[in-house]
Amino acid sequence: MKILEANNIFAGYGKSEVLHGVSIYIEKEEAITIIGPNGAGKSTLLKAIMGYIPIFKGDIYWRGDNITHLKPHEKVNRGFGYVPQLGNVFPSLTVRENLEMGGFIRSKEIVKERMDKAFQLFPILADRLKQKAGTLSGGQSQMLGMARALMTDPEVLMLDEPSAGLSPMVSEEVFSIITDIHKKMGRAIIIIEQDAYQSLSISDRGYVLVMGQNEFEDRADKILSNEKIREAYLGG
Numbered sequence: 001m002k003i004l005e006a007n008n009i010f011a012g013y014g015k016s017e018v019l020h021g022v023s024i025y026i027e028k029e030e031a032i033t034i035i036g037p038n039g040a041g042k043s044t045l046l047k048a049i050m051g052y053i054p055i056f057k058g059d060i061y062w063r064g065d066n067i068t069h070l071k072p073h074e075k076v077n078r079g080f081g082y083v084p085q086l087g088n089v090f091p092s093l094t095v096r097e098n099l100e101m102g103g104f105i106r107s108k109e110i111v112k113e114r115m116d117k118a119f120q121l122f123p124i125l126a127d128r129l130k131q132k133a134g135t136l137s138g139g140q141s142q143m144l145g146m147a148r149a150l151m152t153d154p155e156v157l158m159l160d161e162p163s164a165g166l167s168p169m170v171s172e173e174v175f176s177i178i179t180d181i182h183k184k185m186g187r188a189i190i191i192i193e194q195d196a197y198q199s200l201s202i203s204d205r206g207y208v209l210v211m212g213q214n215e216f217e218d219r220a221d222k223i224l225s226n227e228k229i230r231e232a233y234l235g236g
Helices: 042-049 071-077 096-100 108-121 136-152 169-181 197-203 218-226 227-233
Strands: 001-012 016-027 031-035 055-062 079-081 154-162 188-192 205-211 213-219
Touching: 001 042, 016 031, 016 042, 016 055, 031 108, 031 136, 031 197, 031 218, 042 055, 042 079, 042 188, 071 079, 071 218, 079 136, 096 108, 096 136, 108 136, 108 169, 136 154, 136 169, 169 188, 169 197, 197 218, 205 218, 213 218, 218 227
Parallel strands: 016 213, 031 188, 031 205, 079 154, 154 188
Antiparallel strands: 001 016, 001 055, 205 213
16 A cells, blocks of 8 residues: 655755656555665655655655645654654754654653653663763764654654764664664655665665656665666665
8 A cells, every 4th residue: 555655756946956757655564765876866855755845846645645735744743754864863952852852742641652662772862861962973863863753653754864974883783773663663664875785675665766867666676686776876
């Protein structure tokens, strides 16, 4: 069952068009990875889906309803979670305050319950509740960003470069947690990732974007085994 569809999306910044008719979809409890060269429009696509930049043409559907022009907070209420590559935590706030901000529209009881669940996924955060987010390591900050997004109990979680700047060991830990969110919590996940191999290996399907357009789509394992795709976009 398709829960989210982006159909023929044209979008960009100001008068500059970055996406030229991109289409993707994700099914319930599915994980997809979007890859492509720098400047292909991957991050722009997530921002357009969330409503952070204007869509010039095309439509976003959530469970069959057209939500193209809903504001970001309205999409969060529908079941969207989004962790941008940059600015995914409030550096001047503590870990606890960041999590509380993530669930600010929920009751105190629900916030406490979801914080407890977050600590099961991210136990390291439980030991740093009073620590300012700006003093966390890169991996810890990424974990806090994901934990904060999960405070609204989203049905689909969109992650923009979750391993950016992380060491291979920490990156592996982050992807292990993403796998748990997908498999154990049953969340649909859209991943944009520089480590395409690692991301595709935990995904069901993948998309390749080039110059703001769809270039290729297939099962993740098929993309990983496609020699031309490997050479062009996965480093051979």
